[in-house]
Amino acid sequence: AAALSSGGGGRGAWLCGSGTWITKIGAHAAMLAWLTPLAAGPSVAGALAGEWGAALPVQPAAGFGTYEAAVWLGSSAMAPETSAAAVFSAALTSHLLAAVYSILLGALFWLGSLRHPPDARATT
Numbered sequence: 001a002a003a004l005s006s007g008g009g010g011r012g013a014w015l016c017g018s019g020t021w022i023t024k025i026g027a028h029a030a031m032l033a034w035l036t037p038l039a040a041g042p043s044v045a046g047a048l049a050g051e052w053g054a055a056l057p058v059q060p061a062a063g064f065g066t067y068e069a070a071v072w073l074g075s076s077a078m079a080p081e082t083s084a085a086a087v088f089s090a091a092l093t094s095h096l097l098a099a100v101y102s103i104l105l106g107a108l109f110w111l112g113s114l115r116h117p118p119d120a121r122a123t124t
Contacts, residue, residue, distance in 0.1 A: 025051065028094050032075065035090035042079040049074020050091060067095050 028047035032038055038046070053070025054063045071091035072084055 021051075024098075028098070031094040031097070032071070032087070032090050035093060036075075036082060036086045038075055038079055038082055038087070042075040042077075042082070045078050046071040046075030046087065046091070049077075050095075062099060064092075064095065068092050 025044065025047045028050065029040070029043040032046050033040060033043040036043075050067045050071040053066045053073075056063075056066055059066045068088050068091040071094075072087045075082065075087050076084070
C-alpha cells in the first residue's frame with residue numbers, strides 16, 4: 001500500500017480517482033439501461049465488464065470490439081434473455097459517445113491552454 005501512495009497524491013487523489021471511475025461506470029450503466037431493456041443490475045455488470053475488457057493487454061485501436069463484447073458478456077450473465085444485438089449496439093453507442101466526448105473536451109482544453117499558457121514560475 002505504501003508503494004501505491006508514494007506518488008504524493010495521497011488520500012485525496014485516491015478519492016478523486018475513485019469518484020471519477022464510479023461516475024464513469026454509472027454513466028455507462030445508465031446509457032445501457034436507457035438504450036436496452038436491461039435493468040440496473042445487468043447494466044452495471046455490463047459497464048464493469050466493459051471496463052475490465054478495456055484493460056486487456058492486447059486489443060484493437062481504442063478497445064473497439066473487446067469493450068462491446070465484454071459489456072455483452074457481463075450483462076448477459078445476469079440477463080441472458082436480452083438480445084445480443086441490442087446490448088452490442090448500446091455498448092457501441094456508449095463507447096463512441098465517451099470517445100467523442102473525451103476528444104472534444106481534450107481539444108477544448110488544449111485550445112484554452114494555447115490562449116492562456118501556464119505560468120513558467122509555477123512549474124519550478
